[in-house]
Amino acid sequence: MIYDYKITTGKGEQLDLADYKGKVIMVVNTATGCGFTPQYAPIEQMYKDYHDQGLEILDIPCNQFGGQAPGTDDEIHEFCTMHFNTTFPQMKKADVNGENELPLYRFLKAEKGFEGFDEHEFKPMFEKMFSEADPNWAQNPDIKWNFTKFIIDRDGKVVARFEPTADMAKVEECVKALL
Helix, strand or coil: CHHHCEEEECCCCEEEHHHHCCCEEEEEEECCCCCCHHHHHHHHHHHHHHHHHCEEEEEEECCCCCCCCCCCHHHHHHHHHHHHCCCCCEECCCECCCCCECHHHHHHHHHCCCCCCCCCCCHHHHHHHHHHHCCCHHHCCCCCCCCCEEEECCCCCEEEEECCCCCHHHHHHHHHHHC
């Protein structure tokens, strides 16, 4: 269950996800230098619109995809607040795949595997890039790129996974339905 996990904030403090019982949670791996970085704006808007109704956002910067989050935790936080006026909490930069992946991500991927990319201008490029690297990439539950979002309901159940190519309006509809 999601409430069994702890993660480290950007300030180095332990955050016990059990403290979020009864909340709707969005977990998103982010990067400051990505083509999807502008998604910070609608994510922040959702946080402003729905935080008082029980939405929590866990922003976990990750540098595993194209080296697009190269800064320190402080530099990443400064970028996000300066360019997107983010107010939701940022976690410590971490891996979401592989040997050093956060245990939280192992759990999330086991609950909701990869189901394909939505129609998007980057979809053909991603499919070509991933299929050249691994013929079984589509069956692998690993995170494929920055800004993959997991939505957890008030009971701690992982109910949705949205790839970065998903329309942010679809993500918001899912969140609203759970609040």
